[in-house]
Amino acid sequence: MIPIAKPWIGEDEKREVEKVLDSGMLAYGDWVKRFEKEFAEYIGVKHALSTTNGTQALILALEAIGVKGKDVIVPSFTFIASATSIIRAGGKPIFVDVDERTFNIDPDDVRRKITPNTKAIMPVHLYGQAANMDEIMEIAEEHGLFVIEDAAQAHGSEWNGKKVGGIGHIAGFSFYPTKNMTTGEGGMVTTNDDELAERVRMLRNHGQTERYMHEELGWNFRMTNIAAAIGLVQLRKLDMANEIRRQNARYYDEVLGEKVMIPYVDERARHVYHQYTIRVRNRDALIESFKKEGIGFGIYYPMGNHKQPIMKKLGYTANLPVTDMLCKEVISIPVHPLLKGEDRDKVAEIVLGSVN
Ligand SMILES: Cc1ncc(COP(=O)(O)O)c(C=O)c1O
The missing domain is CATH 3.90.1150.10 (Aspartate Aminotransferase, domain 1)
Known part of the structure; x- marks a missing residue:
């Protein structure tokens, strides 16, 4: 059998996980912080915030922006999570078509579907190729919209020499085992915006602003040290x-x-x-x-x-x-x-x- 996908896991991942197990610090901790720092450096962004999977990364990014009752323009030709994350964050997915050649979001159709209720555009870098970020960013600027990159399939992919995940206002990655790098299950939000990063950090941890002070309705979407240990090695490969x-x-x-x-x-x-x-x-x-x-x-x-x-x-x-x-x-x-x-x-x- 020749599989369609296979995670590239070796001795280094096993050794790093063993270190976590020996430390007794299994949940959020030093490995996660190191993974976030190295991922941010790799993408070339100020902030990388880990989470439990790519779907949650998108939900957190959308909640940080605030899309409740608002339209988010998204291609239909993508995994279901691109759309369901919008609905889970309280927004409405407005489906657009894709470019026949690149399979990615069609900027002309985006222009046609913008209304006064549009808050954001979510390009998906499908199959590992960056969407046309020149046009998407131009449209967003023209209309004052946020751009959330769905980079779940595109770790290390570039547009004009710039890594995806650092081009829009905020982005979500997935580390599912079929992806270009994995942590088992896992995800990452990346952004250069301090305020959005702070909101993601708060929302992923029970809306907590200081210990046992909860300002907003949050979640527990924290990554474990076990997952981060795998991710650290995978990132280097x-x-x-x-x-x-x-x-x-x-x-x-x-x-x-x-x-x-x-x-x-x-x-x-x-x-x-x-x-x-x-x-x-x-x-x-x-x-x-x-x-x-x-x-x-x-x-x-x-x-x-x-x-x-x-x-x-x-x-x-x-x-x-x-x-x-x-x-x-x-x-x-x-x-x-x-x-x-x-x-x-x-x-x-x-x-x-x-x-x-
Ligand atoms: C385009 C796209 N968006 C979002 C996701 C969701 O990621 P996850 O499966 O880690 O929740 C995936 C992964 O399957 C994906 O391919």
Whole structure:
């Protein structure tokens, strides 16, 4: 079996976790603080605030901004958490379409959907490629809106030489095991804004401003030292892991490029290939071949969030032709750093076989 994703965990992660266990300090503590400091340095932001997963990171970011009763513009072609985090924070997701080539938020559709009730835009750096942050930041500035980056799939990804997570006003990362780096479950909020950082810090810890003084309705979204110990080691390996993903992607580009719709990379973006996603017209046949040969694949996503039953029930629908089309055509193939050369060959051979 060639899996679609595999976390790159080695002896260093085990040793660091053992140190935490030996210390007896299992919950929030020194490892978490160190992880936050190093992650902030890596992204190039003033503040990195860890949390329990990527969904909570987005909820905290949105609550810190304050979106209650307000519209937040978000692509539909993304994981459900991009939209549900908005609703959980009291806001309304306004779904927009994506650019057919990059799979990322379409700035023209954002412009069309801005109203006096719009508070923020949430670009998603889908599959590891940065959204068009030049245009998104320009639109936000024009209309006085906040930009929350959903960077759950894009650790180390760049736009114009700048790391995502440090371009908008605030951002959320996920450290789920399939991601480019992991802590088991985990997440991180990043921002350069002192006030937003302070609000996230307070909200993630029971709305506490000083010991046993609770000013706001908060949560317990604190990361553990155990998770942070894994994260510290993973962060040091991230650039290497991303480089291997990029090499795997280059191989597929070369071998598949002539016959298959391979990922388009904007020249301003440094893609870190959380997923390598191609478009095919005969997806069912390719799925059958992958299943027969024991090759993992992913359909991210089979349905836009604007068509999900819960969104329909809540009345958040939209007409998004590009999203609907991509949902029928995309398929992601293994690109993770533990993929062997012969695995890549086999995956490519099956893809080519299915288009011939
Ligand atoms: C685009 C996107 N947003 C948000 C999330 C939520 O992250 P988590 O699974 O860590 O809660 C994910 C992860 O699956 C994601 O891919």
